Amino acid sequence: MIDFYGFITTMSWRAGIALEELGLAYRFHSLHLGRGEHRTPEHAARNPMQKVPVIVDHDPQGGGPPITVFESGAILVYLAEKAGRLIPTGPRERAEHWTWFFWIVASFGQDVGLCGAAFHRDPRYRLDKQTDYGRTTYDFFTEASIAAHHKLDARLAGRDFLCGSEMTLADIAAIGSTVPLELHAIESLDGLPNLARWYARMRSRPAVARGLALGRDGKSGLPAEYEAALFDDGWEQRA
Ligand SMILES: N[C@@H](CCC(=O)N[C@@H](CS)C(=O)NCC(=O)O)C(=O)O
16 A cells, blocks of 8 residues: 655646556545645655655565655656556667656756746735746746747657657656646647647546546635636646
8 A cells, every 4th residue: 555645736646647547556645735734744754855745655565664755756766666567668768768757857847837836826926027026037937838848749749648659657747747737828739739639648548537636625725716727627728
């Protein structure tokens, strides 16, 4: 059994989608970030960064005490290796896969994540675009996110998935970061046709839908409009 600590966040979705796709047994524990439920000594012992997601595997390969993993990229690798799936075989295919996987985790995720933060709907965090600083920062993050989506679109030209003909870990890392299109400054998928096809393909997978639904229990306390944007409700209209 795996304990999975997360919330309704893009990085948590990566872990939840992987657990669902791999069919591993797990228990989801929602840590409400807005209420600071991740800032406890118990959670600091799991993750010194005091962030989500975190997994604790009570039945690790080879036995022994539970294994705790934080950082969404590391969690994806751990789960895929445990299940023996979602990572291509063959040195060439693996090299290509890890290249795209790490681009998504280290670069794409960063660019869109910072944009999401700058674009936050909650008035407490929203940048004041009336100031030079606010406008410049907002433009900087927005342009970086849009550029990153265009790079992803270019990679997906003529492909069903990021690497090879099957879904891999790279796609799971990417869908977890792509979902709040609007919050990542993507108002429309016009001009991103390859990304739009891939996005529809990924979202139609039942395991992806189950992973995205984790923790969506109406108790987030987020404004309804923001929560709808967070989950890309009605994204088809942008396609
Ligand atoms: N690089 C980390 C980022 C984790 C992260 O930033 N988690 C956010 C939610 S997406 C969090 O827990 N924030 C709470 C806080 O910083 O207080 C990963 O990929 O897991």
